Amino acid sequence: MGSWLSRKSKFDDTSNTVYLMQMPRGTRVPSLSPFPLKLETYLRMAKISHKSILGFSLSSKGKIPWIRHRGKDVADSQFSIEYLNKEFGVDFNAHLTNEEKAVSRAFLKMVEENLFWVLVCYRWFFMDPKDFGFSKPIPWLWLAYIRRMTRGYAYGHGMGRHSEEEIFHIGKLDLQALSDYLGAKKFLFGDKPSETDCSVFGMLAQFVFSNIESPHCALIKKEFPNLERYCHTMRNTFWPDWDQVLKGDASSTKL
Amino acid sequence: MRLTFGDTRLLALAAGAIAVGVVLFLNASRKQRKRKKLPYKDESDTVYVVQIPRGKKVPSPSPFPIKLETYLRIAKIPYENVFARKFSSKGKIPWIRHRGKDVPDSQFAIEYLNEQFNVDLEAHLTKEERAMSRAFLKMVEENLYWALACYRFIHDDVRKADYPSVIPTWALLLFGRRIKKYAWGQGMGRHSVEEIFHITKLDFEAISDYLGDKKFLFGDKPCVADCAVFGMLVQVVFNQTYSPHNALIKNEFPNLERFCWTMRNAFWPDWDQILAA
Numbered sequence: 001m002g003s004w005l006s007r008k009s010k011f012d013d014t015s016n017t018v019y020l021m022q023m024p025r026g027t028r029v030p031s032l033s034p035f036p037l038k039l040e041t042y043l044r045m046a047k048i049s050h051k052s053i054l055g056f057s058l059s060s061k062g063k064i065p066w067i068r069h070r071g072k073d074v075a076d077s078q079f080s081i082e083y084l085n086k087e088f089g090v091d092f093n094a095h096l097t098n099e100e101k102a103v104s105r106a107f108l109k110m111v112e113e114n115l116f117w118v119l120v121c122y123r124w125f126f127m128d129p130k131d132f133g134f135s136k137p138i139p140w141l142w143l144a145y146i147r148r149m150t151r152g153y154a155y156g157h158g159m160g161r162h163s164e165e166e167i168f169h170i171g172k173l174d175l176q177a178l179s180d181y182l183g184a185k186k187f188l189f190g191d192k193p194s195e196t197d198c199s200v201f202g203m204l205a206q207f208v209f210s211n212i213e214s215p216h217c218a219l220i221k222k223e224f225p226n227l228e229r230y231c232h233t234m235r236n237t238f239w240p241d242w243d244q245v246l247k248g249d250a251s252s253t254k255l
Numbered sequence: 256m257r258l259t260f261g262d263t264r265l266l267a268l269a270a271g272a273i274a275v276g277v278v279l280f281l282n283a284s285r286k287q288r289k290r291k292k293l294p295y296k297d298e299s300d301t302v303y304v305v306q307i308p309r310g311k312k313v314p315s316p317s318p319f320p321i322k323l324e325t326y327l328r329i330a331k332i333p334y335e336n337v338f339a340r341k342f343s344s345k346g347k348i349p350w351i352r353h354r355g356k357d358v359p360d361s362q363f364a365i366e367y368l369n370e371q372f373n374v375d376l377e378a379h380l381t382k383e384e385r386a387m388s389r390a391f392l393k394m395v396e397e398n399l400y401w402a403l404a405c406y407r408f409i410h411d412d413v414r415k416a417d418y419p420s421v422i423p424t425w426a427l428l429l430f431g432r433r434i435k436k437y438a439w440g441q442g443m444g445r446h447s448v449e450e451i452f453h454i455t456k457l458d459f460e461a462i463s464d465y466l467g468d469k470k471f472l473f474g475d476k477p478c479v480a481d482c483a484v485f486g487m488l489v490q491v492v493f494n495q496t497y498s499p500h501n502a503l504i505k506n507e508f509p510n511l512e513r514f515c516w517t518m519r520n521a522f523w524p525d526w527d528q529i530l531a532a
Binding site: 178 | 345346347360363382383385386387389390391393394397398401436437438440441442445446450457458460461462463464465467
């Protein structure tokens with residue numbers, strides 16, 4: 001009850017501010033999960049007034065991130081974006097043709113439903129937790145619990161049934177597809193960013209800035225340097241205060 | 256010690272029970288050994304595709320065997336189906352066996368076969384088109400698949416879908432419970448019925464908009480993504496014809512049904528003959 005009240009006092013449901021519930025900041029990336037980073041990048045791109053509440057308060061669907069706006073809770077990053085598009089009259093895909101919108105959705109799903117599981121399997125099964133970039137060491141009991149839960153989820157999804165080499169290979173093919181499609185363009189679909197750029201950046205930032213000891217980071221530097229260039233473009237454009245955010249600034253408050 | 260008549264009867268009963276048990280065990284082992292003897296000729300170049308038996312409306316109630324078989328037909332690779340409930344080393348179906356090597360997972364199987372038979376269904380695509388092909392493949396197999404699986408196994412009665420009669424109802428229901436658990440972990444299972452329908456609609460719209468008037472996704476020649484899209488869409492267009500997804504395709508995305516007929520007529524001219532009676 002106490003924590004519910006303390007959560008409630010963080011929100012001003014009369015204002016137009018969007019409250020974004022997400023995990024505490026990482027030491028190398030504003031979020032160690034691609035989805036809060038996607039959502040926060042979208043909010044910055046759309047110049048929507050927002051405030052991050054850092055903690056582990058899960059949504060009605062049992063996940064993070066979620067948003068609260070004018071007393072309404074919306075779970076899931078993609079449903080949140082659809083809600084905010086409607087509330088604030090935003091459409092970052094307006095300049096795309098129908099075919100480009102279709103391709104945009106395909107890449108969104110490839111990144112969030114396939115490459116995401118490569119990231120998850122690598123992080124929780126094959127990497128040293130010291131290399132994650134969490135602000136504090138993860139207690140061993142928590143680590144064991146999360147690893148066990150993740151193994152079950154990854155097995156059910158399918159990615160967890162593959163070997164480390166196979167998972168690396170699947171990740172490589174996804175990264176190659178992103179790199180080949182991006183080419184020399186500034187953003188995925190040209191000079192203006194689209195909605196999917198938020199998701200692709202949220203995911204690639206984990207490999208490029210966070211998991212710097214991972215083989216996928218080395219792969220990007222060696223074979224897909226345009227993906228690293230792209231991450232820096234997105235970061236410089238929408239996160240000029242990246243370093244301040246990591247140190248802890250007024251854009252976020254602890255739960 | 257002298258045995259009484261009661262002791263003797265008890266001993267006889269015990270001996271009889273043990274004898275029956277041994278006979279049943281030996282019989283089960285014989286059946287197990289018989290099941291294990293699948294008809295592979297490892298010295299030939301034939302690819303054996305292990306999958307569950309045919310349905311009455313679709314060659315398979317699962318999209319992945321149809322994807323794999325369609326690929327084999329397009330690539331004109333000699334293959335033979337082995338209809339059995341024998342799961343791969345990864346616990347799934349379909350899988351292939353070629354020259355004594357087992358390859359689980361339809362996509363790894365295709366990559367293996369591309370190398371073995373020097374096939375590349377994407378050779379005619381540009382680099383960007385190959386990238387888009389991969390994106391559509393993954394959208395269909397890692398997103399649309401879960402949306403449709405949730406509908407079939409969780410929101411609707413799975414017994415309405417076309418499954419071979421050798422699969423008992425209890426097995427279908429048990430599998431459905433497993434899918435529910437897996438879908439929760441994957442994420443799709445956490446959404447409401449309406450939300451999942453909305454996600455499905457957006458995926459259909461993306462495929463429909465990209466396909467447009469084209470014969471296949473990327474023009475006049477099919478690629479692996481077409482096989483995957485076909486395997487998935489036939490479940491809606493030909494299998495679960497009673498579903499709201501079928502109505503959605505007929506009303507709003509008719510080119511997806513046209514695509515299914517194009518693929519079926521081009522690569523499955525024997526569709527009606529091979530279905531279960």
